[in-house]
Amino acid sequence: MGQFNTFLLKEWRESWRSFKFIWIPIVFILLGITDPILNYFMEDILNAVGNMPEGFATMMPELHAIDLLAASTGQFQSIGLIVLIASYTGTFSKERQNGTATLLYVRPISFTAMFLSKWIVASSVAIVSAIAGYAGSMYYTVLLYGKVDPARFMAMLGTYCIWLLFVMAVTVAMSAAFKTPIATTITIVLILIGSVVDSIIGGFWTVTPYKLSTYGLRFVDESVTMSIFWSTFILTLSLIFVFVIVGIYFSKKRASTVKV
Amino acid sequence: MEELANINWALIAPLIILQFILALVVIVDISCNGATNGPKWLWIIVALFVSTIGPILYFIFGRKSQ
C-alpha cells in the first residue's frame, strides 16, 4: 500500500504540474460545446455567408437533443481520444528512454503498484475530461434544443467512462511494452482505427468495447437493449483486466531497457 | 452582416473565454517549464491564433519535459 500511494502521488503531481488536469478537460469542454453552438447558429451563418436558395432552411433536418450529444461524442471519440492517447502513451516508455526510470527501478519497487498508479491517474484525467465535456455539451443542448433526463444522461456518461478506462488501460499497457512511437501507433490502431472499422462493418456483431459509446447514447433515447449492454460491459471489464495484467508483465520485463 | 451583429454573444462568450484560458495555460507552461521543442515565441503565436488545435499541438509536440 505504501508504494502504491507513493507512485500515485508522483503520477498525480506529474499530471497536475504538466497542466494535463487543466488543459485536457478544457479541450473536452470546447469539443463538447462546439457542436450545439455551431448547429444553433448554422442558419444564421449560412444566411450571412451567402444567398441560400428558397426553402433551404426547411431542408435542414430538425435536430434533437440526442443528435447533439451524439455529435459531441463523435468529437470526443476522435480528437478527444487522440489527445488522451498522445498525452499518456509515453508514461512508461519515455521514462525508460530518458533515463528518469533508472533511479526508481534500482529500488525494490512493485511494478503492479507502478502500473496501477499510472493507469488510475491517466483514467482520472480522462474521466474528469469526459464529465467536463459532456456537462458542457449537455448545458448547451438543454438550453438550445430541449430537455434530457438527468438519470439517462448519467447512464450515458458512466458508460462512456468505462470505455475510457479501457482506452487508458490499452494506452498505458502499450507504453509499458513498447517504445513511444510504436506504442502510440499500436494504440491509435487498436482504439481509433478499431472504432472506425467497427462502425463500418460492425453491424454483424453486437458485443465489442467499441460499441460502448453508442450504447451509452442509446440510454438517452431509450433504445438500448440491456442484455447486449451488459455483455458488452462485462467483455470490456474483462479486456481491461487483461490489458492491466499484460501491462504489468511488460513493465517488469522491459525494465532492463532503461537508459543508465 | 447584420445577422452576425444580432447573434446572442452571451452564448458564444464561454467558447471564446475557454479558448483564451487554454492559450493562457500554454503561456504559463512555457514560462514555467522553460524548454520547448522549437522557438517559444512561435508556440505562443500558434497557441494564441490557432484556436483549440494550437494549444493541443503545443502540449503534444512542443512540450519538452522529463
Added chain:
Amino acid sequence: MTCIQVAQLTKQFGEQKVVDHVSFTLEEHTATALIGPNGAGKTTTLSMLTGLLQPTNGQIIMPGVKDIRGAIGFLPQYPQYFSWLTAFEYLEMTANLSGMEKRKVKKEAQKILEFVGLGAAMNKKVAAFSGGMKQRLGIAQAIIHQPKLLLLDEPVSALDPVGRREIMNLLKEIQQQTTILYSTHILNDAEEMTDQVLFLRNGQLVEQGSLHQVRTKFDEPRYKIQFVSSDEARQFASQSELVAKAEQNIVYADIREEKPSMQQLLHRLASSPYHVVKVERETASLEEIFMKVAGSDGTI
C-alpha cells in the same frame, strides 16, 4: 565482514561478452575503485549489481540480505530526474520506495539534503538545478535509505575541479558509514579514495588488490636527478655505470632490485664534479600503472 561477493559475473549481448567472468569481494566499510577505459564494462558491471540488468551467468551474494535492491544505493553517471519534483519531494519518494519507515522519511530527507549541501534549495524544482546540485541530489537519493553498499558510476567525471573536490570530500565522509564501489577513468580520483582497485579491460578483471599491492607489482621505481645544466646531466648519464638516460638537465636512473640505494647514489653524486639541484625517488602514478595494466590499447 564481507559486504558483497561477486562470482564469475558474466554478461553477454549476442556473441559479445561485455563482462566476462568477473569475481571480486568487497569488505565492509571499504572503498573500491573500478578502473578501466571506456567500454571496458564498468557500467554494465554496476548495472548488474543494481539488478537493472540480469547477468547471463554468475552470482551476486550479499550475506544476510534477501533483496539486494533494498541494500544498494546507486548513482548513475548521468542521473536523470523528474524535473517537476522538488529536491525534497524527490527524496521523500525515493525513501518511500526503498521501504524506509514512514515516520522517519521527512526527517531523514531533510537531514540528508542538508548533509549534501542542498538545505537551501530543498523546495526548489529540480529543473532549476545546476550540474553540481544534481550530482548532490544524486548522492542524497543514493544514501537516504542507508544502503549497505553504495554504487557510483563515474561520480565526479562530469564536474568542474571545484565541484569534483566538493563531491570527493562528501564521498570520503560517506565512506565512514558504508561500503563504496565506484567506477572511474580519472585516476587521480581513484588514488585519493581507495582501499582496493579493480582493473577492467575488455570485460575482464585483469588486476585487483590493494593499491599498495598493485603498485608494488607494476611499479618501476627510479631516481630523478636534476642538474644545473643539461651538459652535466648528459655527462653524468654517460659516465656512470647506472642504467640512466638524460632528458635536458634531468637524469632518470633505473632501480633494479633496490640497487643502487639512495646512499650509494648520493655518495656517487657527492664525489662527482657536477652541480646537483635535486634528487628524488619516483614511484609510478596510478595512471602509469593503468597504462601498463591496460596494455598498448588502453586508451583512457
